[in-house]
Amino acid sequence: MNSERLIDWFQANNGTFDSSALTFTIIDGFGRSAIALRDLSEGHTLFTLPRDLTLSTRTSKLPNLVGQMEWKKRGLHSGWVGLILSMMWEEAQGSASRWRTYLESLPTSFDTPMFWSPDDLEELKGTAVVEKLGRDQAEADYREKVLPMLQARPDLFEPEELDSHYSLKNYHVMGSRILSRSFQVERWHVNDVESEFDVVSKSPGRTGSADPAMDVDEEHDTINSEGDLMEPGEAIQDDEDSDDDEEDPSDVAMVPMADMLNARYESENAKLFYEEDFLRMTVTKPISAGDQIWNTYGDLPNSELLRRYGHVDMISLPDGDLGNPADIVEVRADIVVEILRRRRENEQLGSITERVDWWLELGGEDVFVVESNGKTPSEMIAFTRLLLISDSDWEKLKLKTRLPKPKTDMDVLSLAVDVFQTRLSDYSTTVEEDKAILSSTTEDGKLSINRRHAVSVRLGEKRVLHKALQDLREKIASSSFSTTKVPKVKVQNKKRKLDEPADRKEGGVKKPVRR
Numbered sequence: 184m185n186s187e188r189l190i191d192w193f194q195a196n197n198g199t200f201d202s203s204a205l206t207f208t209i210i211d212g213f214g215r216s217a218i219a220l221r222d223l224s225e226g227h228t229l230f231t232l233p234r235d236l237t238l239s240t241r242t243s244k245l246p247n248l249v250g251q252m253e254w255k256k257r258g259l260h261s262g263w264v265g266l267i268l269s270m271m272w273e274e275a276q277g278s279a280s281r282w283r284t285y286l287e288s289l290p291t292s293f294d295t296p297m298f299w300s301p302d303d304l305e306e307l308k309g310t311a312v313v314e315k316l317g318r319d320q321a322e323a324d325y326r327e328k329v330l331p332m333l334q335a336r337p338d339l340f341e342p343e344e345l346d347s348h349y350s351l352k353n354y355h356v357m358g359s360r361i362l363s364r365s366f367q368v369e370r371w372h373v374n375d376v377e378s379e380f381d382v383v384s385k386s387p388g389r390t391g392s393a394d395p396a397m398d399v400d401e402e403h404d405t406i407n408s409e410g411d412l413m414e415p416g417e418a419i420q421d422d423e424d425s426d427d428d429e430e431d432p433s434d435v436a437m438v439p440m441a442d443m444l445n446a447r448y449e450s451e452n453a454k455l456f457y458e459e460d461f462l463r464m465t466v467t468k469p470i471s472a473g474d475q476i477w478n479t480y481g482d483l484p485n486s487e488l489l490r491r492y493g494h495v496d497m498i499s500l501p502d503g504d505l506g507n508p509a510d511i512v513e514v515r516a517d518i519v520v521e522i523l524r525r526r527r528e529n530e531q532l533g534s535i536t537e538r539v540d541w542w543l544e545l546g547g548e549d550v551f552v553v554e555s556n557g558k559t560p561s562e563m564i565a566f567t568r569l570l571l572i573s574d575s576d577w578e579k580l581k582l583k584t585r586l587p588k589p590k591t592d593m594d595v596l597s598l599a600v601d602v603f604q605t606r607l608s609d610y611s612t613t614v615e616e617d618k619a620i621l622s623s624t625t626e627d628g629k630l631s632i633n634r635r636h637a638v639s640v641r642l643g644e645k646r647v648l649h650k651a652l653q654d655l656r657e658k659i660a661s662s663s664f665s666t667t668k669v670p671k672v673k674v675q676n677k678k679r680k681l682d683e684p685a686d687r688k689e690g691g692v693k694k695p696v697r698r
């Protein structure tokens with residue numbers, strides 16, 4: 184669809200759009216992109232839209248038509264399943280839906296690994312992407328929550344549309360649209376319950392007195408505890424009963440026009456701000472005529488960019504290579520355990536299991552994240568130390584309710600070296616091979632986009648691992664480890680098992696997309 188139609192619809196629905204300031208154009212590799220038509224200064228408003236033009240389970244009529252109790256009983260209030268169903272239903276309403284033109288403007292195909300062939304997925308071996316795709320969970324939600332709902336209410340869901348608007352394929356399309364385009368839009372007033380349907384507001388345990396989203400300054404910006412402006416995705420939790428990590432699913436919203444902006448590492452020059460009745464896209468840094476207008480997706484590592492958005496950021500790194508400075512690598516705690524078991528083949532290992540259980544019981548992490556600076560995570564050091572201490576120290580420690588301090592010594596460092604080397608062996612190629620692939624072309628002169636993305640992700644992760652190894656080797660060589668202290672380990676109030684992925688996505692999501 185051409186953007187003029189979308190802009191016309193937007194304005195006809197009380198959106199404002201400064202057509203002297205920006206236009207949309209297709210840029211190869213970026214899809215539709217917003218371009219400044221003239222020099223724009225900080226604070227300039229690009230467009231605004233009324234909150235009721237966002238599409239969420241608060242604004243769609245469907246949850247009310249189903250009935251609040253029924254909606255909850257069927258589990259449509261948790262994760263994205265309710266929003267996906269609402270989007271499918273709105274689409275099925277055709278011209279009776281307020282969002283018809285908007286929905287027609289959205290993509291129907293995606294470059295995300297969710298839609299890749301097994302061969303392409305194989306290229307991601309070793310990366311954190313594959314186990315987080317959540318395809319099985321999404322399909323289970325469709326089978327267990329959506330299909331029974333569809334069958335129970337033929338008055339709302341036309342049976343002849345089951346294979347079109349309400350198909351599993353369309354369920355994935357809507358899920359991917361949410362994954363790559365949704366925002367967190369918090370409620371403004373707690374009293375909105377009278378004008379908006381809000382499943383969470385009726386849940387037991389919610390006091391309904393002080394919605395933290397009201398904690399705003401006079402200029403109507405949402406402020407976080409440090410006094411900084413909040414990211415659109417940085418929701419304040421408004422359900423007192425829920426886990427700190429859980430966001431309110433009814434905050435997840437499709438935001439027409441705002442989702443037309445691309446993002447690139449540290450390039451943000453426009454941002455969506457919340458006001459009482461409106462959302463406002465505002466210029467946050469001066470933009471020259473002809474430049475692209477960038478939002479932020481949170482400067483994510485390439486693994487997350489690929490999984491959620493289907494692209495990677497490849498920008499110049501200090502060493503002259505191309506890559507994403509925000510890349511990270513995940514290291515599962517069970518690699519540390521495995522290595523120790525291998526090293527201690529002939530020893531009694533009963534207490535290792537006991538130590539791991541104790542660690543998890545106290546909320547210790549089961550996946551360690553190595554940041555792009557290559558520093559060994561303090562949680563990993565503490566965990567390694569826990570496994571290495573003597574039985575007598577363990578007997579004393581286990582009476583405590585605090586995780587051990589992340590102090591390093593030669594044993595910890597050398598085990599960490601083994602861990603990172605083992606982690607590197609999860610990939611089937613080396614850094615040099617990946618670089619060669621990226622600079623090569625296939626017979627038809629082009630590396631497939633999926634392969635290029637997969638190689639970029641795994642190369643970025645390997646770079647971080649090599650940096651981490653170099654850092655450890657320098658520490659070992661300088662022998663300064665004996666006094667090295669790293670920051671305190673943060674205790675999480677939640678247990679996870681070693682064999683569960685840290686994060687699950689589409690459908691039964693733990694964390695809606697952060698933007």
Ligand SMILES: C[S@@+](CC[C@H](N)C(=O)[O-])C[C@H]1O[C@@H](n2cnc3c(N)ncnc32)[C@H](O)[C@@H]1O
Nearest residue numbers: 212213214215363442443444445446447492494
């Ligand atoms: C929120 S939408 C932005 C608008 C989108 N370009 C369109 O055509 O509708 C996010 C999608 O834009 C594309 N995109 C955003 N930033 C990009 C970037 N830096 N490089 C390549 N593609 C990007 C990806 O396809 C991503 O899934």
